[in-house]
Amino acid sequence: MVDHFSIWARQTAQTELETPLPRRWAHSQGVARAATKLATLTGSDHDLLFAAAILHDVGYAPRLAVTGFHPLDGARFLRDEHQADERLVRLVANHTFALLEAEERDLRTQLEAEFPILDDQLLVDALTYCDITTTPDGTPTMALARIAEIVSRYGPDTVVGRFIQRAEPEILATAARVERALAAQPR
Template identity: 55%
Template sequence: MGQAEWARDLARNLLEGPLPRRWAHTQGVAARAESLAPILGEEADLLTASAWLHDIGYSPALVVTGLHSLDGARYLRDVHQADDKLTRLVAHHSCAVYEATERGLIDALNAEFDQERPELVTALTYADMTTSPDGLPLEVGDRLAEIHSRYGPEHLVSRSISNATPCITSAVHAVQSALGRR
């Protein structure tokens, strides 16, 4: 079984029952990640695996700190002894440092998980931030607006997304440029 298939089965077990909408989103993000195979070459399977797993930290069984990227990455590291590249991508997906800062967890996140290579980091951010909560493709601007409307102006997640917006949009544009060169 490839890494992506293992990741899909694990994500399904953690998300499909308790969080069906998050599972729909995850399937869309994985499909988006698969579409990046032409620019990722040998690392396409790793990127798809990270897409399947990026939101498992939302699973009620895994919530510890409330920072889903950190909770998911710790679970992969500690329970499954998962590949370092995979845990790093999940830990830092979609510019997680901004929400980590808001939650007072930035030191823990950075101490436990290094950043992966920019090509992989931006690819996962692109896949997540151009996929709707229901798993459908959408523009990054619409995705950011959707997060703001879902959480409301006072929420920590909305503040984090505002601060992360330049990081997210530059990642999406970098991947779109790479796709355009193909």
């Protein structure tokens, strides 16, 4: 059976990212590949996780960057231009502890008001795990190495550098939860 939701998500992300931001597109594809490995964990929500994974960074697309905060810009694009599934939009808006970065940017109140975080901890954790275990080039990595790469690329005293260092304990705890859940899956 063809999953039209996943096809739409992939085409939308590709249209927005492939040409202007090929490295970001490579990362998004890698995050989506990581999501496919969590299918047994996320069950009936697997298509939703895949869509969120491939679209999580769509807000970086130059034509969509209104606030400069990609989770908010991407979620608004998906909501306003595509009338996308509310759960998808909320996952994109809140991926990888976006609320903490929103605080650094004085956008937390806006983000929370428009896109409340999902109460499905497994999906939120799974998307964070897929993002934080994928390099900018789309290859698998460990969460700690990815955090170090982000700090190195952006600098420790930048908005992103401060946010990721602040979020590190929560990110590592999330990665550990997902890895434990994966290990507990029947083989």
